[in-house]
Amino acid sequence: MYTEIEQQTLDIDWFFTDENHIGFVASGAGKLPETVAQSSENNEKLISYFRDLPEISDVVINPELDSLLVKIFGSGADERYLQDFVSMTKKGLYSFDKTNLNNFLDYDYHLVASPMKPLTLKDLSQNILDILIKTKYPDNINSAIDISRIE
Structure with missing residues (x-):
């Protein structure tokens, strides 16, 4: 379990999944969905699994990312900021970051990068699928998300 202080x-x-594709999220010290918060052990299994996958896709950086980051940080995306998101997107995952930092209860996340060849649920082993499908987003994940809508 992730405590509120850890979060x-x-x-x-x-x-998370939209029942077809897979999203990777950096929480930015934001509140986690209950399905994630209740089992740090399951989340660690997912982290290990996805980080160990081979690269399968080219990456498309969100064309609106620089202007969004200028509003948030005062500067655009640099290689250091993008590194982990690009790494996960090359594995076929859509990558998201918290939009409003220092606001624990804000649930808005923006798309950082999309895979040209997305990994899908049918590509996953059953034990990973069983964990991942507990955290579902009701809409397509190819744009900004509001994690308060995760079921």
């Missing part, structure tokens, strides 16, 4: 102070990687 407020750590940038926790977590994953």
Whole structure:
């Protein structure tokens, strides 16, 4: 389990699905969906699994990312910011980051990068699929998301 203090102070990687594709999220010290928060053990399994996958896709950086980051940080995306998101997107995952930092209860996340060849649920082993499908987003994940809508 992730405690509320851990959620407020750590940038926790977590994953979700729209019932076809897979999203990778950097929490930015935001509140996690209950399905993720209740089992740090399951989340660690997903982290290990997805980080160990081979690269399968080219990456498309969100064309609106620089202007969004200028509003948030005062500067655009640099290689250091993009590194982890690009790494996960090359594995076929859609990558998201918290939009409003320092606001624990804000649920808005923006798309950082999309895979040209997305990994799908049918590509996953059953034990990983069983964990991942607990965290579902009701809409397509190819744009900004509001994680309060995760079922």
